[in-house]
Amino acid sequence: MSADSEKLSKLSGFDRTVISILGLLAILGLGAVLNAPLAASAAAAALYYLSIQIYGRLPRPRDLPDPSLISDDTTAGLFDQRLIADSFSEAVWIINSREQIIYANKAAAALFGPTPFGRRLATVMRDPAITQLVKTVLQGSSTEPTDFHMTGAVERHFRVTGTAIHVEPKPEPVLAVTRAAPAPIEAKLKRFTMLVFYDVTDFVKFARTQGDFLANASHELKTPVASLLGYIETLRGHAKDDAGARERFLLIMQEQAQRMERLISDLLSLRQIEQSEHLAPSAAADMCAAVNFALDTVTPLARARGVAVTLEAPSVVQVRGHQDQLVQLCLNVIDNAVKMSPKGGKVMLELSTAAQWRAQDIMGAETPPHQSSRQIVSPAAAAQGYAVLKISDEGPGFAPNHIPRLGERFYRVAGDRSSREKGTGLGLAIVKHLVLRHRGGLMVTSTSAPNYTFGADILESHAAASSSATFDSTESEKRDTPIQTGTCFTIVIPLHRENDGGLN
């Protein structure tokens, strides 16, 4: 490029591009018999030209700096078009006229995984709108950008633009050199589409969470505020001179106000996590320190409730994560486990590492009776392995009908009056979103007492009413033997590895 630049300086920008493309073709694709490298290099050059036209951040070809500057090795490297394309934060794909992917920049590889070069776009990206966009652009019409969202555990939204790139096959010098390449294919490769994926998740998320936050906050605060108002009215009215009642009411009012405070802080942190959810953390964090810190915080509560908490963990487990958020994550699950435990119960924490994680390992086809399990979040594939944290308690467990809804915000298990501390119903939702952000996984396995379910209640009342041997003895024996109830949450977080580029 640098050698050509002086000669080119007198030509117009477009001519220069064409010539530089041809030069590149000649340099990169010279002896190549196959068409793929040729096409890729042509496209890369075209991308370079177009990107300069679009972004304008870099000098246009006619404003090339002093040749002496470019001859410097590092500066010349800057003008390598692949390097430039790779430095875009937007994902870029180039599609040839046979709708095959022939080029992807670094951002695209990070977003969609290893690029399946040569595969047809329709088999890689199933979205009909994008397939249509590419078809239209290849036919030579211009189109409006289309919206594309990646479904999955973490949703991402993109605005996709399609731009036509025409590379004219200049006759003389190139044909002489590349005579070996089959001519008809060469002719077909004239038209390309460049797809640029602009990440608009932030905007979409912001608009949505803003609305959700207002709706949730106003809905959830309505009840405690109404009750506060009721007590205030009573205090101003007929309870005015009753010291005993006043004291009692003030206590209730304080509890309500504290609940509102917890609710607001939970909602705020949930919103904060949600907004950064699509950006996976890339730094290293120590899972072990996080668990220990959370454990220290929970210990006073556990002691007060007579719950023993034990921890089994190696000294250091480096994961890819955000230290404070990991602490929050551990704090929420451990706190939850302690609150679920009966007096004298045990909460067991186990931290270990695993090379790989498969849902099959925990969710076998055969589960013991009264036990149900669910993968609330499935972890992203991570070649480097996972840290696995298991938190088991001896609480009453969740009945099977509650399992599918765990992690949903404001979902509180109905009839759970055992815990004095009324939760906000957001604890597990926060855990779920933290795990999602860390591209980890969250599993729950729970064993609950059989009479906890609706059906069994009816059976029992029937049995009591008939008070005879309508049910055979084995049935009732089964019901009488105590079942060790409890819940086990399993959290897996991808480990951190040196030179880890970070996933998205």
Added chain:
Amino acid sequence: MQQQAEHIVHGYDEDLNTLTSALSEMGGQVESMIDDAVRAIKKRDSALAEDVIARDAIVNELQEKIDADALRMLALRHPMAADLRRVIGAMRAANDLERIGDLAEGIARRAMNINKSEKVELSRGVARMGKLVKVQLKSALDALLNDNADQAVDVWLQDQDVDALYASLFRELLTYMMEDHRNIQACTGLLFVAKNLERVGDHATNIAEIVYFSVHGRSLVTEALARSESDG
């Protein structure tokens, strides 16, 4: 079904790749139909529902194309072993996808009905189920297009989540109906939608079984049964 096929006869490869392309296109179409149908309920958007209903024709056309292509390949190329399973798998998957398209159309028709009544917040559970089913369908299609048997097993196992959610939703909607009989009309509509979504989940499971068979040449159901018997 995705590795670029490599056979001595170039046309054979072309045929296989075209089959995969059509299957992928069909999958994408069906995915977006389910997505839009659920959104039509969530956002009370009847125009979007009509759009979904119109798109069912595209899916039917694609199925006919896949069937014709597969038949032609069977007749002309006599595929063997993995190729044979692949071609048969494509036909079977196309059949499931066509059914999913019909179910999406059904949901869209219900949506237009539901949108005539007042209540909005009742549809939240259905939207959640829609999201879960969408993820299932996406994973099944990803497994199909990448020949990923492990992912297929995951999809197959997670179908119980969809079933459990359906049961829980059923109970929830029943409660609304008992609470206020004016809810009955909307809730019945939502029940049908939930049932349709649950069936979409079943078809995703079918596709997962097809993938497993296409990759290993063995039946996933039989193997899972054998495994659970030997375990317990």
